[in-house]
Amino acid sequence: MPRRADIDSILIIGAGPIVIGQACEFDYSGTQACKALKSEGYRIVLVNSNPATIMTDPELADATYIEPITPEMVGKIIARERPQALLPTMGGQTALNTAMGLARSGILQRYGVELIGANETAIAKAEDRQLFRVAMDRIGLASPRSRLVRSLDEAVEALDTVGLPAIIRPSFTLGGTGGGIAYNAQEFKEIVHGGLQVSPTREALVEESVLGWKEYEMEVVRDRADNCIIVCSIENVDPMGIHTGDSVCVAPALTLTDKEYQIMRNAAVAVLREIGVDTGGSNVQFAVNPADGRLVVIEMNPRVSRSSALASKATGFPIAKVAAKLAVGYTLDELTNEITGLTPASFEPTIDYVVTKVPRFTFEKFPGTEPLLTTSMKSVGEVMAIGRSFAESVQKALRSLETGLTGFDEVTIEGIESFGKDAVKAALAKPSP
Numbered sequence: 001m002p003r004r005a006d007i008d009s010i011l012i013i014g015a016g017p018i019v020i021g022q023a024c025e026f027d028y029s030g031t032q033a034c035k036a037l038k039s040e041g042y043r044i045v046l047v048n049s050n051p052a053t054i055m056t057d058p059e060l061a062d063a064t065y066i067e068p069i070t071p072e073m074v075g076k077i078i079a080r081e082r083p084q085a086l087l088p089t090m091g092g093q094t095a096l097n098t099a100m101g102l103a104r105s106g107i108l109q110r111y112g113v114e115l116i117g118a119n120e121t122a123i124a125k126a127e128d129r130q131l132f133r134v135a136m137d138r139i140g141l142a143s144p145r146s147r148l149v150r151s152l153d154e155a156v157e158a159l160d161t162v163g164l165p166a167i168i169r170p171s172f173t174l175g176g177t178g179g180g181i182a183y184n185a186q187e188f189k190e191i192v193h194g195g196l197q198v199s200p201t202r203e204a205l206v207e208e209s210v211l212g213w214k215e216y217e218m219e220v221v222r223d224r225a226d227n228c229i230i231v232c233s234i235e236n237v238d239p240m241g242i243h244t245g246d247s248v249c250v251a252p253a254l255t256l257t258d259k260e261y262q263i264m265r266n267a268a269v270a271v272l273r274e275i276g277v278d279t280g281g282s283n284v285q286f287a288v289n290p291a292d293g294r295l296v297v298i299e300m301n302p303r304v305s306r307s308s309a310l311a312s313k314a315t316g317f318p319i320a321k322v323a324a325k326l327a328v329g330y331t332l333d334e335l336t337n338e339i340t341g342l343t344p345a346s347f348e349p350t351i352d353y354v355v356t357k358v359p360r361f362t363f364e365k366f367p368g369t370e371p372l373l374t375t376s377m378k379s380v381g382e383v384m385a386i387g388r389s390f391a392e393s394v395q396k397a398l399r400s401l402e403t404g405l406t407g408f409d410e411v412t413i414e415g416i417e418s419f420g421k422d423a424v425k426a427a428l429a430k431p432s433p
Contacts, residue, residue, distance in 0.1 A: 004329040011083040013095035014048025022092045025309035029320035030055040030090040036324040045081045071101030089117040089303035117327040118302045122276040126302040129205035139274045142296045146207040155192040158206040165209040170199035211241040213287040218268035219311040223331040228269045229348045232311035245377040249357040251314045280323035315349040356393040361433040373431040
């Protein structure tokens, strides 16, 4: 399909200031999108509240606004610039929430602005925990037992179904903000209260614990002709219970059998189709019970995510650039794979090396914080290393952290000389960086 000729001007919303959970990976994605769409002849209007980004350079957009990213302010920019389309999938959770606010307030309809990349229905189904669970039930995919709550009283009632320990996941938040794992009633009430406060919709999902399960991610790209490809599979070395942004990750997934991979691949594509993300990249997260192999869907991000940047750099497949072009009408088979220069982008990337991502923590800069990892993201950066094997890759990554490590050599475990493997198990039982 040719590029859309009914659109002349596109508004792109950036991610705003760099915070834990939303950093330069969205500047990386947004810059790719600006360059890709401008090269196609579109007029680009950009709004981002962070001037210290590459995407706010004057030559990348035709009109750049360094303003607060709120529905009210973006609405004023729309009234002035009159773009025909809005691309909300390049600016992380901030852009999605702003786009939803614009849609619900009627501003998009008033000025005739079309959401491209992901529409309002798809964003709501992916981000609203209850709608997502219903959607997964509809296509026969299991999800952890859960209940959506809007008050502390409803949350206490939900414990009868879910039990303790329980995981609390506020709706429409970034990096697991406000969420956590409750092991007793007091912790549960405190986390639910905080989670409801930070959720824009004042909602949270109380979910059964899948702590200790293996966690996997699939980076999926889909076009308007319903062509779907898996750009990369990612395996979290850390189990469920630790935010994926705080986990050591390996690409491609190393411990899946071919059959398990194909089941997960088909499930990821089915999730994308059910949620209704017409074009672009999405991230689908799964948990697998190591005891019996039970597979459940954890969540899905209907946008370019932190993992998309990792997958792009690991495979060389520019997810954000491709997603931007898919949003304006192209199909995967019409775009060229820039690595080979010969094959179309509809060919799934294959790699013969191992990529390891290791997070970087600086708890010393945050006095009073406990150095324990939970479902809320706490890392402030990450390193990526490439090797012919996992051992080589992870050693390189540890050396790149700039914390004095040259690999595992300097890592000490208390009591290992006396207790051996028992000391290692005890150290691993405590989720610390």
